[in-house]
Amino acid sequence: MDGTAKILKYEFHNILRSKWMIGYAIFFLVITDGLFRFVGTDAKVILSLMNIILAVIPLASIIFGAMYVYHSREFIELLLSQPIGRKNIYWGIYCGLSLTLSAGFVAGTGLPFLLEGVIDAEYLSALMLLLTAGVLLTWIFTALAFWIAVRYEDKVKGIGAAMLIWMFFTVVYDGFILLVIYWFDDYPLEPAIIGMSLANPVDLARVMLLLKFNVSAMMGYTGAVFHQFFSASTGLGVSLSVLILWAVTPFLLGLRYFQKKDF
Amino acid sequence: MIRIQSLEKHYQKLHVLKSINLSVEPSKITAIVGPNSAGKSTLIKSILGLVFPDRGDISINGERVNGRWDYRRKIGYMPQLARFPENLTLKELLALVRDLRHHPDDTDMELFEVFNLGKEWDKPIRTLSGGTRQKVSAVIAFLFRPSILILDEPTAGLDPIASSNLKDKILKERDLGKTFILTSHIMSELEELSEHIVFLLEGKIFFEGLTDELVRYTGERNLERAIATLMKGRPVWTELQKS
16 A cells, blocks of 8 residues: 555646646636536536536546556556555556546536535535546546556557547447337337446436436436436435446456556 | 576567576676577566566575565666656656655665766756666666666666766676676677676577686687677587587
């Protein structure tokens, strides 16, 4: 743990100094502030934010994450020749990036809400869940990015794979679900659809938030099925735990690969 | 004492190390030579744990190192290409490695002084030239007074002054009882530094012994010619093994 803490300290120091990290926080700040100016009420701001977050966070995390690993190659090589375990190195670098990305997102998004000072209790919990979803998506897509980047030595291949994964989860997957619904119209599809929405972290985060916001018009097919299948609180519990699993699994796969990798 | 026993390594289909057996004697300088892609770096990296061998054992002072990392406390390493995090200044880089090694009081800054790196103290690494990075790499290798030093082409990219400074340092530390493993393509340099030589070709050890011995047996004038003879594949080494 000691080694991880030392790497983490360095990572914070290094990332917080970089311009893109500040840009990332400012992006959320400007978007949220802009929404307050143009859209108005808390509820609408949170809903619009949700759509932006679901698209931007996975993309930013997976691309930043992969680039970051390739960029840290020298640092990793230096660390590997020092008396530190590989596990500590991986933990340190992963936590360093995912925590700063999360902090940038939470600070950028949260600050306008604080400044507006109009959060009543009802929206506060919605906002909290929105921030939680954003943070979880950051961890998930950073973990996926790390896994890809340790597997592919070639940067171009790695970034390409990262883009493909993002496209798959945010664009292709919905089309795929529609196709399944179209093809298997005559069968009871509910359990399959539940399974399929659990298998996509972006969709799952969307469904989780919409269950909370209770906007059935935006739920889509998977959301509606989810809503029908689970009560609001079970739905929330199930989706939160599966999202956490979505962060842990690629992290462990990446870690295992990293521990056996030749440098 | 570093002992390597029947070490095997494949990179996919490429058989890089073929049943390597080697003992590196303490307080001596052992040179690993051979043509490009003979497996020198892979062998060195296996000792450091940067590369995991398929089979075989590596032990340092009787302790197996396979998959462990704490033994690296005893090792200083200078990679073939010195690569550091680019945004760090030299000062921050040294602070970082000190931190990783738990801030020992007694560090060796002799090379830092000799190379006159003080003037680069506050510059980011990315602005340093290749040679200067190489100097920084040497400083870090010696910094924690390790008992084993592994230097992969240490003088490549150094100017003649820095190169001879480094060689002086190596000899001085050897006399203090440090163990060295180094690779180089500059044979005159090895003649100057190393008493032991290991010749690696296509992943196998073709010759292991005293430098003088190798020169004598091949009947050549100097180490460079002796090694060239070996590389050309004249069957000298079979005679060597008989004798």
